[in-house]
Amino acid sequence: xxxxxxxxxxxxxxxxxxxxxxxxxxxxxxxxxxxxxxxxxxxxxxxxxxxxxxxxxxxxxxxxxxxxxxxxxxxxxxxxxxxxxxxxxxxxxxxxxxxxxxxxxxxxxxxxxxxxxxxxxxxxxxxxxxxxxxxxxxxxxxxxxxxxxxxxxxxxxxxxxxx
Numbered sequence: 001x002x003x004x005x006x007x008x009x010x011x012x013x014x015x016x017x018x019x020x021x022x023x024x025x026x027x028x029x030x031x032x033x034x035x036x037x038x039x040x041x042x043x044x045x046x047x048x049x050x051x052x053x054x055x056x057x058x059x060x061x062x063x064x065x066x067x068x069x070x071x072x073x074x075x076x077x078x079x080x081x082x083x084x085x086x087x088x089x090x091x092x093x094x095x096x097x098x099x100x101x102x103x104x105x106x107x108x109x110x111x112x113x114x115x116x117x118x119x120x121x122x123x124x125x126x127x128x129x130x131x132x133x134x135x136x137x138x139x140x141x142x143x144x145x146x147x148x149x150x151x152x153x154x155x156x157x158x159x160x161x162x163x
Contacts, residue, residue: 028090030089067097091121126139
C-alpha cells in the first residue's frame with residue numbers, strides 16, 4: 001500500500017490520482033428457475049428448443065463514488081409450444097468509481113460494470129439449467145455497448161422537443 005508523509009511521523013494512505021473502478025461486491029438479488037413439465041419434458045425426443053433471453057441493466061448511486069449495478073436476465077426454452085424451463089436472474093454488484101468525469105459515469109455503469117458481472121450470471125444460469133436436467137445452456141456474449149446505445153436512443157425519443 002502506498003503511503004505518504006507530510007513531514008511528520010504519521011503515514012497517510014495516498015489518494016488515487018487517476019481514474020479507478022473497483023468491484024466491492026457481487027451477489028444474487030433474486031433468482032428463479034422453473035421446470036414446470038418435468039419429468040415429461042426431460043423424456044421427450046431430443047430436439048432443439050426455441051430459447052429466448054431478455055437482458056436489462058439498471059444502476060443507482062449509493063454514494064458519490066459507489067454505485068449498485070443490476071443485470072437482469074430472463075429466459076425461457078420452449079418446444080412445440082410447451083415450456084421446458086424458464087429462469088429469472090437479478091445479479092448485481094457494487095462498484096466504486098473514483099476520479100471519473102461525470103459525463104463518463106453512465107457508459108461505465110451501463111457497459112463496463114455489467115460486462116464484469118455477466119460471466120458470473122451466465123455461470124449461475126448454466127448451472128441451474130444443467131441441474132434442471134437439460135444440456136448446458138451457454139449464453140452468447142452480450143454487446144453492452146449496443147444495449148446502452150439503444151437505451152440512450154429510447155430515452156432521447158421520449159424527451160419532448162422544444163422549439
